Ligand SMILES: [Fe+2]
């Protein structure tokens with residue numbers, strides 16, 4: 001249902017679980033960046049009312065996730081550090097087309113795939129972690145990421161023909177799988 005063409009590398013979940021503080025710091029920045037992407041879509045496409053309405057709700061929800069994960073970090077006594085480059089997202093964006101209207105389609109597909117990969121990785125974390133607060137956190141966030149994946153694709157089909165969305169999604173899932181296979185196993189949500 002998430003359309004991903006490969007699972008995360010087998011070494012990713014053990015690396016993530018071995019350094020949960022670093023994972024959570026990266027994760028909290030991902031939530032913030034998701035909210036920020038929603039706002040930048042509003043900035044770029046103010047005339048697209050349906051998109052704007054969805055992005056208002058989305059930005060709010062992702063900012064709530066940011067606050068939630070930040071709460072877990074504080075509880076662990078871990079301070080927030082500056083964000084570092086996200087090789088996964090940067091590589092995905094390298095393939096995005098620069099001219100409209102293709103730029104919008106690629107932005108929506110990239111956002112959908114980031115949500116799908118997060119969802120897959122939350123499940124891996126739930127499987128790898130012992131029962132407890134952190135496992136509950138990832139388990140609780142998983143349904144939202146699946147819903148966000150669907151929401152971005154539904155929006156894409158609102159503004160583009162279904163066949164065009166399907167064709168580009170198919171191309172991008174192949175690109176995404178290649179990027180994921182090439183990632184080092186690091187305690188990050190994506191990179
Ligand atoms: Fe989120």
Ligand SMILES: [Fe+2]
Pocket residue numbers: 034062115144145148
């Ligand atoms: Fe999300």
